[in-house]
Amino acid sequence: MFKNEANQVRAGWLIFLAFVAMFITQQIFALPGGVLLALVDFPFQDGSFDMDINAAFARHPWIFLLTQGGGTVGGMLATVLVWKFVNKGTLPELGFRGSLKDLWFGLFLGAASIVVIFFILLATGNVKMLNTFGSPEFTVYTLSYLLLFILVGFFEEMFFRGYVMSTMQRRGNPKWLIYVISAVIFSLVHGTNPNVSVLGLVNIALVGILFAYMFDATNSLWLPIGYHITWNYFQGNVFGFAVSGTTPYGIYNVSVENGNSLMTGGAFGLEGGLLATLLIVLGFFATRLYVKMKAE
Structure with a gap:
């Protein structure tokens, strides 16, 4: 046993x-x-x-x-x-190895994914901006949450990808099981978040698989850490969406009341919407292309 x-x-x-x-x-x-x-x-x-x-x-x-x-x-x-x-x-065996270029690409990809979702929602009338692009509202939360989401990005990737995946790999578990278990645990931990939805948990599991793929494909935690940080920060503190159900404090503020909750994610935030599903899937292709370009 x-x-x-x-x-x-x-x-x-x-x-x-x-x-x-x-x-x-x-x-x-x-x-x-x-x-x-x-x-x-x-x-x-x-x-x-x-x-x-x-x-x-x-x-x-x-x-x-x-x-x-x-x-x-x-x-x-x-x-x-x-x-x-x-x-x-050791720390390198946990995942802190490889090039910091992976971190920068992860930061870019996470931010770009949220930017794309935001502008699609804005263009389709699913969100309404409450302040203009020329009138950003910088607050103490702009900095405090940046620091928090940096810590969260490091911690969650260290544990759910670095520790869980490496521990299972050391015990000879098949790759598909390592991906699934790490993603399911990641999703279940978010199950107690406010305003949680079924699609939200599915998307969190899916992005957990994406993070697992990033870790596996680069043999490093840097890429998923970068993606994780800006995915969260741009949701909540740039565009003002809830982050996994938590209260947003955005530079820009949006209303999703008149939008389609299947698109916006409703009170749970973008992670509860189908556009997040689409961009997460595209993240697999972007990661594959990035890894291929690095190898050339």
Whole structure:
């Protein structure tokens, strides 16, 4: 049950151990931000002791960054420690190898994908801009969420691609199973997000497979990390769409109320729409072309 035919601990147990360690460490590292929020925002909501945590964080974006960013750093640390001391692996073996050109291409591809989706939605009348291109609204969230999404991009790729896929590969699992398991776990973790939808979870699983393909095709985490960062940031903090159901704070603000939710993703954000499905699929072709060009 616990070991395979080679007397090795099965990959599933190692992934479960890493997940538990990651979760616990995240809570510990997020705790200082939570305590600070309670200190600076007490009593809550103008005298009411019924705390709306999201509203409280909205009043204190840097404390939100300290809390969420701290938890993310904790998750990264746990992933590295389990990989090093339990899996006996190194950072290059986890996926931090190869050319930084992969990172730059990933940053470009993630941003370009969201830009294409946005302009299709705008041209078809599925979104309405609430401020003009000439009147961007820069706020503290513009910087704080950039820092947060950089951390999230690193952490989620380190764990869901680097740790999960490498652990399964070391145990001799077939490639198709490695892709599917890493993507399904990635999608299920997002299942508790606000305004979650079936298509949203399907798209998150699909982009998880894309990230797995990027990792496998380049033998490096840099490409999926770059794509992940700008995919999130351009959704929420450039164009003002929800990111996997979370509240957006965009430079530009849009309304999707009169749009087709199958196209816009509705309250879950672009990841809940069919255009995201299309651009994710195109991401496979773009990655294949990029890898082929690199090899020439």
